[in-house]
Amino acid sequence: MAIRGLTFDIATTPIAAKNADEFEVTAPVSMDLRNGVLTDVGNWQKRPGLGPYLELGVNEQVDGIIEDDPGYAITRLNKVYNLATNTLIGTIDGTANFIDWVRTNDGIVVARGATLWLLNPSSVAAISGAPNGVTTVAFINGRVVVAGHSGRQIRWSDAGESPTLSWSDANVTSIDARGDSVLQISDRNNQLLVFTDKHIEVWSNTGAVISGSVQVFARSATLMRGAISPASIIFANDTYYWFGDDGDFYALAGSSLQVISAEYRREIDTLRTASNLYGIHFPQERIIRWYFPTQGRTLVYDYQQGFWSEDNAWVSGCWERIPVRSGGQLARTMLIGSFEPDGKVWDWSKDNLDDDGSVIRNYRQVRFLMTADGDLGRLTRLRYRVKRGTTPTGQRNSMFTWRVRMDRGDWEDWVNSPLGVAGDQDPWLEYFELGEGREVELEMVQSDTAEWIVDQVQVTVNPLGTVSRRRRSTKK
Numbered sequence: 001m002a003i004r005g006l007t008f009d010i011a012t013t014p015i016a017a018k019n020a021d022e023f024e025v026t027a028p029v030s031m032d033l034r035n036g037v038l039t040d041v042g043n044w045q046k047r048p049g050l051g052p053y054l055e056l057g058v059n060e061q062v063d064g065i066i067e068d069d070p071g072y073a074i075t076r077l078n079k080v081y082n083l084a085t086n087t088l089i090g091t092i093d094g095t096a097n098f099i100d101w102v103r104t105n106d107g108i109v110v111a112r113g114a115t116l117w118l119l120n121p122s123s124v125a126a127i128s129g130a131p132n133g134v135t136t137v138a139f140i141n142g143r144v145v146v147a148g149h150s151g152r153q154i155r156w157s158d159a160g161e162s163p164t165l166s167w168s169d170a171n172v173t174s175i176d177a178r179g180d181s182v183l184q185i186s187d188r189n190n191q192l193l194v195f196t197d198k199h200i201e202v203w204s205n206t207g208a209v210i211s212g213s214v215q216v217f218a219r220s221a222t223l224m225r226g227a228i229s230p231a232s233i234i235f236a237n238d239t240y241y242w243f244g245d246d247g248d249f250y251a252l253a254g255s256s257l258q259v260i261s262a263e264y265r266r267e268i269d270t271l272r273t274a275s276n277l278y279g280i281h282f283p284q285e286r287i288i289r290w291y292f293p294t295q296g297r298t299l300v301y302d303y304q305q306g307f308w309s310e311d312n313a314w315v316s317g318c319w320e321r322i323p324v325r326s327g328g329q330l331a332r333t334m335l336i337g338s339f340e341p342d343g344k345v346w347d348w349s350k351d352n353l354d355d356d357g358s359v360i361r362n363y364r365q366v367r368f369l370m371t372a373d374g375d376l377g378r379l380t381r382l383r384y385r386v387k388r389g390t391t392p393t394g395q396r397n398s399m400f401t402w403r404v405r406m407d408r409g410d411w412e413d414w415v416n417s418p419l420g421v422a423g424d425q426d427p428w429l430e431y432f433e434l435g436e437g438r439e440v441e442l443e444m445v446q447s448d449t450a451e452w453i454v455d456q457v458q459v460t461v462n463p464l465g466t467v468s469r470r471r472r473s474t475k476k
Contacts, residue, residue, distance in 0.1 A: 006460065008458070031367055036363075038305055041455075046362040050346040053345045058075055061076040062325055062343065064101075066101050068103050069331075074099055079091055083330065092114075106118060112135070116130040134146040143158070145187070145217075152182065173218075178199055191204055193240065197226045197228075200252075201221070223257055226244065229277040231279065241279070241288055241301070243274060260303075261301075285302075314359055314447065333349075353451065361446075375464065376465065378435070380432060384457055387452070398449070399417060400454075402442060404442055
C-alpha cells in the first residue's frame with residue numbers, strides 16, 4: 001500500500017525545553033526526558049540501574065561512600081565499614097549532611113563536623129590536636145588543611161609529619177570577609193580552592209617561613225560566585241561544578257565561571273529547598289547527578305554533551321525520589337549508598353535493567369508540527385526504529401508503550417509495542433492513520449526489564465491545507 005504524504009524524522013536530538021512556556025513550543029522538541037542517558041551518537045537510552053552489591057546489616061542510611069581502595073561506607077550513625085570485607089572497623093562522630101575526606105600519607109582523613117578522623121583498612125582513630133568541628137579537609141604539600149570549624153578560618157598541620165602529631169597554633173589564616181563561612185576546600189594542581197557561601201578563593205603555597213617552620217598559604221585569585229551547599233560541589237572532568245548562590249549551576253572554566261544550567265533554569269527555580277542538595281559524579285557515564293531530597297527530584301547533567309534531564313523512581317503511578325544517598329566509583333564499579341534506612345550498598349550498572357526490583361520508567365515527551373507552516377495535516381504513518389530482540393531469555397516479550405494526541409486535546413489510549421525476543425532483528429515498528437491536527441505530541445515509555453534504545457522516530461504527514469475555523473458572520 002502506498003503511503004501518501006511527506007516523510008520526515010523528529011526528535012533526533014533529545015534536548016529538554018524546560019525554560020519554554022508550553023504554549024510557545026511547537027518546533028520538534030523534547031518537552032520532558034527522564035531516566036535515560038545520551039549515547040555517543042545522541043540517542044536516548046535507558047539509564048543504568050541499581051543491583052545488589054552488599055548489605056551492611058544495619059537499619060541506617062548509607063551517608064558516605066569513600067572510593068579509595070579498599071573502599072569504605074559511613075552510615076547515618078557514623079559506623080564505618082570496610083567494603084572489601086564488609087566488616088565494621090569503628091565509629092566516627094559528627095552530624096553534618098556533608099562527609100568530606102582526603103587521602104594522606106597516613107590513610108584517609110575524614111571530617112563530618114566534629115572530630116577529625118584517620119581511617120585505615122582495619123581501624124579508625126581520632127586525630128589529636130586538630131581543630132574540633134571541621135567539615136571539610138584537603139591535603140596539599142604534605143599538609144592536612146581543614147576548615148568549617150570556625151567561620152572563615154583555615155588551619156593546616158605542620159609539614160612532613162603525621163597529621164596526628166603536630167598542629168602549630170600559627171598555622172592559621174582566614175578567607176576574605178565577603179564570605180561568611182567556608183563550605184568546601186579542595187586541592188588541585190598544588191593550589192587550594194576555597195568555596196564559600198559568597199565567593200571562591202584560590203590559595204597557593206608561597207614558600208614563606210615564619211619563626212623557622214611555618215609555611216604560609218596566600219590568596220592568589222578570587223571569583224565572585226558562592227555555593228548553596230557544600231555537597232553540591234563536585235570535581236569531575238578535570239574541573240569543578242556546583243550549585244551557585246544565585247540559583248544557577250556553574251562550571252569552573254580555567255579562571256572563569258561558566259553557567260551550565262541556562263536551558264533548565266525555569267525548572268530549577270521550582271526547587272525551593274536546596275540547602276540539603278548533594279551531588280554525585282558518575283565517571284563512566286560522564287554525568288553528575290544532583291539530588292534534591294526535599295522535593296524528591298534528581299537533576300542529571302551530562303558534562304560531555306552539555307545536556308540536562310531527570311531521574312526518578314516510578315511508584316504507584318507517580319514520579320518519586322530515587323533512593324540514592326551517596327556514591328563513589330571503586331575501581332570500575334560504581335557503588336551507591338541507600339537513602340533508605342536499610343544499610344544497602346548497590347552496584348550501579350547498565351547490566352541492571354531495574355532498580356533492585358523496581359521498574360526504571362524511561363520516559364520521553366515530544367512535540368512537533370504536522371507541517372512547516374502550521375497547516376492541518378493527517379498523520380498517516382508513525383515509525384519507530386528501536387533495538388529489537390532485547391527481551392532476556394525466559395521472560396515474556398518486553399514492550400515499550402506510547403500514545404499520541406493532537407492539538408493538545410485528549411490523549412489517545414496507550415499502545416504496546418513489542419521489543420522482541422532473542423533473535424528478532426527488524427528494527428522498524430510501524431503504525432498507520434493516527435489522526436488529523438496541526439501539532440502532535442508523543443509520549444514514549446519503556447519500563448520492562450530489557451535493554452532499551454530508540455534512535456529514530458519517523459512520521460509521514462499528508463498536508464490538508466488551511467482550514468478556516470472562524471464562525472460565519474450573522475450580521476446583515
